[in-house]
């Protein structure tokens with residue numbers, strides 16, 4: 169039997185000598201561990217191809233290095249180890265290594281009043297890179313919430329006042345009558361519009377933690393009216409009250425988030441974008457803000 173050597177095209181010289189910024193694989197399926205949960209994820213793994221004369225990188229070496237991710241909890245240290253393995257397996261070819269992981273974090277959320285709870289999913293990306301021996305890790309998280317327009321609320325209140333004038337003009341006020349009027353659809357003639365809204369956070373981390381749950385909790389606390397999971401009528405009523413006490417423009421939401429994120433020691437810099445998917449318009453109201461911590 170002939171012992172044939174397998175051809176290795178990647179090891180050949182490139183016909184056009186040219187370095188490349190990123191070469192690798194996108195959409196690799198794998199499980200990851202976050203906060204004790206095993207989550208389905210996809211990874212994009214790559215390196216720079218700095219040796220422009222080399223035909224290709226060794227995809228299988230990157231793929232196999234990802235095995236570390238399904239055995240240990242996801243931390244900045246683990247990401248760094250994986251990236252270092254990318255580089256060690258591409259010595260002489262690559263100076264920079266990149267890893268993006270996309271998953272949906274599932275958090276159990278209690279109802280506002282009833283003793284119920286349900287699962288909420290948060291799209292999360294973790295992006296790590298080892299560039300010129302400098303390690304960086306960033307998070308992208310989407311958090312949905314409810315926002316009620318303060319302008320619309322004021323306009324609705326004015327209409328309710330006008331209706332009160334019309335219905336009770338020149339009549340002595342009877343407590344019972346006013347109470348009935350307040351509880352009728354004829355009394356509350358106008359309601360403000362509210363919308364499902366989303367906060368898109370792009371955060372640059374510092375330190376050894378990947379504080380996903382903490383970050384999401386802080387964001388939801390700052391916004392005040394997170395989208396709910398299990399809802400009975402008592403919960404819906406509490407949600408209506410929370411929204412009434414929490415009127416906000418997209419600018420208000422962006423400012424609140426800016427201040428909340430700045431307080432986190434784990435954050436080095438951020439860019440946030442809030443999107444209020446208006447029910448008044450067919451377009452969205454959007455505000456953005458960014459911040460970088462002063463070097464200590």
Ligand SMILES: Nc1nc2c(ncn2[C@@H]2O[C@H](COP(=O)(O)OP(=O)(O)OP(=O)(O)O)[C@@H](O)[C@H]2O)c(=O)[nH]1
Pocket residue numbers: 176178223224225226227228229
């Ligand atoms: N570089 C590169 N490899 C590709 C591409 N598409 C598929 N591959 C395949 O990725 C497979 C793994 O490549 P390598 O990691 O070099 O595999 P290998 O030579 O068996 O592994 P080593 O001995 O560690 O180099 C090969 O079979 C390639 O054909 C591509 O566009 N570029």
